[in-house]
Structure formats: structure tokens, C-alpha cells
Amino acid sequence: MDIGWDDLRTVLALVRHGSLAAAAKHLDVSYTTVSRRITRAEAGLNLTLFERLADGYRPTETAVLVAEHAARMDAAEHDLLRKLRGRDSTLTGPFVLTAPQLLIANFLAPVLDRFCAAHRQVELRVRATNDLLDLNRREADLAIRISHSPGDTLMGLRLTQQHNASFANPEWADQITANPSGPVDWLIYDQYPDVPKAAMQAHLGSRVRMRFDDMVAMLGAAQAGLGVVRTPMFLGRTTPGLVQVPVLPPHPYADIWVVGHPDVWPSAKSVAFRDVLVDYIKAQRALFVA
Amino acid sequence: MDIGWDDLRTVLALVRHGSLAAAAKHLDVSYTTVSRRITRAEAGLNLTLFERLADGYRPTETAVLVAEHAARMDAAEHDLLRKLRGRDSTLTGPFVLTAPQLLIANFLAPVLDRFCAAHRQVELRVRATNDLLDLNRREADLAIRISHSPGDTLMGLRLTQQHNASFANPEWADQITANPSGPVDWLIYDQYPDVPKAAMQAHLGSRVRMRFDDMVAMLGAAQAGLGVVRTPMFLGRTTPGLVQVPVLPPHPYADIWVVGHPDVWPSAKSVAFRDVLVDYIKAQRALFVA
DNA sequence: TGTCCGGCGTGCAAATATGCATGTATGGAT
């Protein structure tokens, strides 16, 4: 009764991902290898861990037990690798940053540029996504996030407050100037689905023309003149073809934070990046507020 | 920055055991393999984990950190394998019992015999030692111990109380009968180093003739007539050539327990062994008490 | 019904890991 640790890890991956191919992708081996490691694990433990079904491997109760313990081992490994990263005092090698797409595209590019210029040896990898990557599992070293708090177990630095306001293309702006209480067409972002009542009353006859699940698409529609959007100041101001319109007064919006796992936070690369970032933000703070 | 789990385990073994050869023995591979796995781990992490010294590998601070986390993984593995054993409902395969040497030699042999006869498929392994094996680390499935409680995190069943008393060879017995208050020579076991005052006063002129760290040796000396020993009833009674002498009155001694880890306790083989054991002990309880 | 696709098993060659044998260095015992 014995099992190698790499085989345990393989059982975990298969329980988590359900098929040989999926597990193999996460482990970065071929599914053939996964298959044979599972066979070996079952032989070593003298137990059946999976039922082979037509649509994949189904874990037995025993395999779930195995996977639970392997998950503890997995957590310990992540914990270790985070701590090792935190102790890394070099300014060389990989460094992974994640931030919302639009923040990178419309604002952060100069920060990335300066950081890379100052630290030529660092291999910066940017993960531009609105998904919250799991910093516990080392999906990124540092994250820039728009939220009210750094979050659960993470450390954070609040970079700036920000406001949002209403923006539209110049034709809409002219029209609103000409008729300040006329109706407007709204473009609405799913995550902020309600139009303030005051705006509806001040502009009788307004309607929600479209709803979007994607901010990039919505801003594009606004540029094309499809309507008025409510968006953070920095986005409205940095998107060509949009101007602020006096439909909504500026309103406080979620803050911008730089957050990281406490273990990784003190690493040299993380410190260096924050230096550049904070420096730049200080100079640019006016962009974010009314 | 990456490391295989088996390599982590190897780092742990090397930190724990200090030399390639020692680590290799515990991992059941050759020290060459350990050496190369360490090299690979260091390359993978891009860190120095050990200083190569003339008298072995010395772990760096980093390696200690790695080992701490690997130890958590190790604990999770032991936890898992214990639980798997506990779920084992077969009466086949290996089963490891540990008990004090003398308990096995002088009393338990019939239990082992009956258990093996009843369960021919079980490969019984007996570890006769006075050391307390680590049941957390699966050094044994079940232990029979002489102690006041089952201990820390273990489960237990108290098999019997017992008494101790004074024993010697027949010549000493005759001599004591002839002169009930005459001096006696004591043979003393290190773990119970004091002779009761009452006995010294009742037998003026008595002395401690020798001290032993080993009960087998001490009983041998008593058989040879070197003096009087204080020993559990069952040992005095089952050691040929010894008879009880009225120097010390019987006195309560530590109980006999069968203990196991709660995870392993319910396994079929463990249950089956306890059945045979408890059955036998019930019939033999008189042997242990005055 | 024929085709495609996801999911899997298997033979074989290549890549990788392992063990053995041998060689070096160091410290202690004779």
C-alpha cells in the first residue's frame, strides 16, 4: 500500500477536471500519462479510484477522499511557492500582473512601459481580464482591481478614489446642450443596470436603448452615437470620441486598488512594480475624479 | 519556478535525515537518485537548497522552509493512508502489530497463533519493541501498551489491570522462608529505580546489588539467583525458574491497553485482531492480578 | 447512414530516471 506523490497529484487533477485530457492539460503531460499514473495509483493502493464510463472517468468515493487529502498537499505546495516568491529579492525572471482590460488599455500602459524600461531583466507577463484571478494559487503576483476593499486574505494599497459620470459622442453632447431636458437614449452596463431616477425625471421620455455585458462594446456603441453611457471618469475621458455630458452629476465609484497575497507582497519585483505604479498614479490622480 | 511533488518529498527526506544515504534509505531509492532529485529541485526553483559539506548536505534556510511545507504534505499523505486503512474491510494483506517484547514472548504468542489460524490471508507482522511506534505515521496498525492511558490522539481499550510483586529463584525463596526478616539483594529496573522503604525496613541489611536497563537481562539474572526482582505478576509467573517471594506485597501496576489511531481503528483486520485478543485476555485475566 | 468528435486503450520508439561501479575527499583509528 503505497503511492507516489506525483501520482496523488494526478488523481487530484483527474478528480478536479473529470477527464484524462483535461487533467493532462492542467498537469502539462499527455493524457496517456495520466491514464497510466491512475492505473499505477490504483494498483499501488489496491483500490478502484475511478469508474471508466463512456463520457469520462467518474471518481469513486475513495477517490474523493484521496483527492481531499491531495488538495491539502496542493494547498501546501502553493503556500510554499508563494513564500518562496515573497523571499525572492532579485529583479530578474517572470512577474505576472493582472488588471482589468480597460484599465490597462486606457491608463496603465505607461506604467508597464516604465517598469519594463527600469527593470530590463524582468519578464513581465500581463493578464488583462475582468476575472478575478486566484492569487492564492499564484495565477498572478499582483493584481490591480476596481473594488471597495482588497478582499479576503489579500493585502492592498488604495491607489485612488474615482468618480463616474455620463458620456456620449459630440453630437449627443450638442443635442443635450441645445435641449437640456430632452430625452436621452441610455446604453446600460449589466453590472450597473439601473438608471438614476433623477436623470429619468430630468429627461422625460428617456429610454434604455441597449444593455451590454461588455464595457468595450458599450463604449464603442457610445462612440458610434448610439446613446449615453455612465462610465468611470477615466474611461470616458480617455476614450476618443466621447465627451462628458451633464446628464448625470459625477458620483463616487469603486476605488482602484493594487492587491497581492501577503506572502508574495514583499518580493522585490512586487515592490518595484508598486513603486512605479504609485508614482504614476500620484501624478495622474486628477484623471479619476471630477 | 516549478517542482515535482516527488522532488519535494526528497528534499524533505534529506532535510530530515541529513545525508544522501540516509534520505535514500528512507525513500527506498539509491543515494544517487536523491542527489539528482535535489539537483533537479534546485534547478527548478532556481535556488540553492543545500550546502555541500564534507560531512553531508546542510540545508539552507530556504530548504528548511521547503521542508516545513513538504512536512505538511507528508502529514496529509499519512492522514490519507490511515483513513484508507481504516476503510479497508478485507481480511487479507498486511497487518502490523506492535507490543513490548516480553508481553509477546511471555503471553501473546497464543493470540498471534489464533489470529493467524483464523485469518490465513492476513500477513501479520509483529514489531516487538519497547519503543513507542508512531501510529500517526503508520509504523503499526495496532499497539499493545503498558501504560496509564491510551495516549494523546489515540483510541484504546483497557485489556486488564495488573499487579506487580517480588520474585526470585527457588533458593532465594527458601532462604526468605527460613529467615523472613533477613537481608535480600535487589535487582532493580532503571524505570522503577526505588525500593519501597517498608521492604528495606522489614529486611534490614538489604542492598541494591545491580541495576538493569533491560528487563530480559534482569529476569535472567534473577533466574541465575543474583537477587530479588520486582516485576509484573504475569512476567514473574511465566518466567521459568522464578517464584513469588513475600518481600513486597502485590501492588497495582500500569494497565495493559490495546491502542490504535482512530482512523485505522475500524479496519476489519484491526477489529478481528481485537476480537481474538479480548477473548483471550478475558480467559487469562487471573494471570495479571494477585 | 455516413461522418465527425470527444474520450479512451495500446504498441512502439524516444526521453528520462535510476542503480551500479568506480573514483575522490575527509576525518578518525591503528
Next chain:
DNA sequence: ATCCATACATGCATATTTGCACGCCGGACA
């Protein structure tokens, strides 16, 4: 001074592990 034991490095042959190519199966779909 010499010998021995411990601890490690390294070349080489062997074992094991891996990936690829190919084939099988069942279900979805035109």
C-alpha cells in the same frame, strides 16, 4: 604513515516513464 569508514560525484548500462500514432467506441448531426 596507513588503513578504513563515511559521504559524495560521475560515467555508463539498464529500467522506467513518456509521447505519439493509430484504432476503437458511442453519441450528435446532417
